[in-house]
Amino acid sequence: MLNKAFKYAFAISGVLGTLIGILSTWLTAQTLTVPPIQQTQGKKGTVLFFINEEYGLTNVHLDTAQALLEHHPSVTIHVASFPEATKRGIGNLARAMPIFALPWSAEDHLNIYHAAMQVLLRVDPAVVVLDTYMTPAIDATRQANYVHTIIESNSMIHAFYLAQPYWSMFWKYPMLGTGFTYPVPWRQIPENIYVTARLVYSFLFDPHAREKRKYLQEHGIANPASYNLHRPDVPWFTRTMFDAGVRPEVVPANVTGVGPIILGVAPAIEQDLELVEWLSKTRTVLVNLGTLFTHNEERATVMAEALEILLLEHTKVQVLWKLQKCTDFPDDFARSLKEYGDRIRITEWLAADPLALLETGHIVASANHGGSSCFHEAIAAGVPQIIIPFWTDLYDFARTAEDSDIGVFATKDTAPQWTVEGLSEAFLRVVHGKESSRMRKNTRRLSAIAKKNRGRYVTAREIAKLAGST
Incomplete structure (x- = not known):
């Protein structure tokens, strides 16, 4: 009985090891340094914010816009959004992860992309401020090659698992949604490896996401809804406060944890x-x-x-x-x-x-x-x-x-x-x-x-x- 169980365990570990090897090769390719790209800079002093409609995701952008108005009155601010700018489980999470990058239908994504492109060309900003969840606007900004920056509402480690050395996203850093302590306890490393592998696999091989990307590429978007948003020439700001959170071992030079980005409110x-x-x-x-x-x-x-x-x-x-x-x-x-x-x-x-x-x-x-x-x-x-x-x-x-x-x-x-x-x-x-x-x-x-x-x-x-x- 033990011998049979050992064989099953060995087979499972072999399959999982192979999967991790494939994923790790892909992850390594994703973290290779991309050479800086000469970007277009429009009207001096003009800032364009592209934000989603969910307030919990975009209040960091609104808070920053308010700070610009308070301390940098020479800046002209434009905000582009939608009219209403406002079960724990690994299976559910794995199914949802591709949706985070491509929440719209391919047709809607393309329509939002074109609308964002029209706004860009009309406003002609010196810098565009992007929301990581507003992928059509990211696609438009990068296709038009405008100077831009990203403000991330969540923790830094969530965006930079891939940058960590020694494949430590599998065994050291708790994967999103697990609630494990940092570093991951020994007894929970196998589960963290499984969750990480499954989530990355869902990103790579989700058939609906692949179909959407193919459609968007056929309609002129070079690299639609890229999973790796980081570029070395694009400043990135997060709310991360290292005294109250996980400190990644590797932090890209252009990424800054500024601590709480909070809207000033009346008493x-x-x-x-x-x-x-x-x-x-x-x-x-x-x-x-x-x-x-x-x-x-x-x-x-x-x-x-x-x-x-x-x-x-x-x-x-x-x-x-x-x-x-x-x-x-x-x-x-x-x-x-x-x-x-x-x-x-x-x-x-x-x-x-x-x-x-x-x-x-x-x-x-x-x-x-x-x-x-x-x-x-x-x-x-x-x-x-x-x-x-x-x-x-x-x-x-x-x-x-x-x-x-x-x-x-x-x-x-x-x-x-x-x-x-x-x-x-x-x-x-x-x-x-x-x-x-x-x-x-x-x-x-x-x-x-x-x-x-x-x-x-x-x-x-x-x-x-x-x-x-x-």
Whole structure:
């Protein structure tokens, strides 16, 4: 029996080894240095932003545009976007990965490409600022050969796995969506190798993506939706803060981690005076799971029960919970919370910007979904986090928060499913006790570092230089 099992294991490892060899050869080819290309520079002092419609991905661009307006008034800014500029599982992730680069149909991609090309020729910018997810605009910018830069909303390592030496993307760096610690523990290396190989394989051999690329090439786009966006002559900025995240062993010379790129907002007291007065009563936990997340009745019930445990255990804590329902279910899930009176507020929307609320100093914990914006806003404000992830990169930010000792990865053993025990334990750990004190200290230290060189001003300064306005 053991001999048979050994043969199966040996066969599987052989196939996997062959696959890794093929993938590694391709990865090595992808990371070869591309010689700089002479780029076209249009009207001096003119900056064109191409952004997607999802605010969580593009707020770094809007934040940078605001910083340009504040500190570089000679720059003329144009923003091109759409009219509405606004299950954890390796199988699901593998199927989704090609979609990240080619989310549109081939025809729609081509139409957006032509629209972007028209904008480029009409505006004739000195520099184009690109969103990594807006692939048709990237294709147009590179086809027209304009000077450009990239602002990445997520972690640096996500974009530069391929640049790391010794094939370490397989065995050292946790692959996107795994939530593994860094470096990957020995026992989880085989799984990380499998996940990495499968994701890269899906990129290379997804038939729909290949068909789309073939169509786009036949219609005149030289290298459509390239998986390797990095070029040595194109400045690249990320929110990465090495004191709170994975530090890649190799960072290309033109790539800069500027830390949190955060939009300057009016003080909360100017946005919602009554809410700030309520916050000032006592220590507050903010539960805000992002703009896209909606609760079903089951999740709302689990969250309500976990918050009840928190309120029962800590009588000097109150809760502000932003709850958006996905369907019109009754409010029975919150019945037991009524006895806590004004110590808990449940609202469908926040009148004040979440960052402004964090900056009041009254929020002791930010319970969020682990989106890049929420993660970096909490760091900038010096607030520990309870991260409740439910897809891809959210698991990585949850793990980063825990590894950096600035928060807790809630429901770690059951994500994306919630349990009362998993949520309540996370709330209690962050709000009170030895861990809580340490997390507050660490987060405040990171906040002080971030405030010395604010990421949006650093990025805006470099873009202004590229535009020839300084």
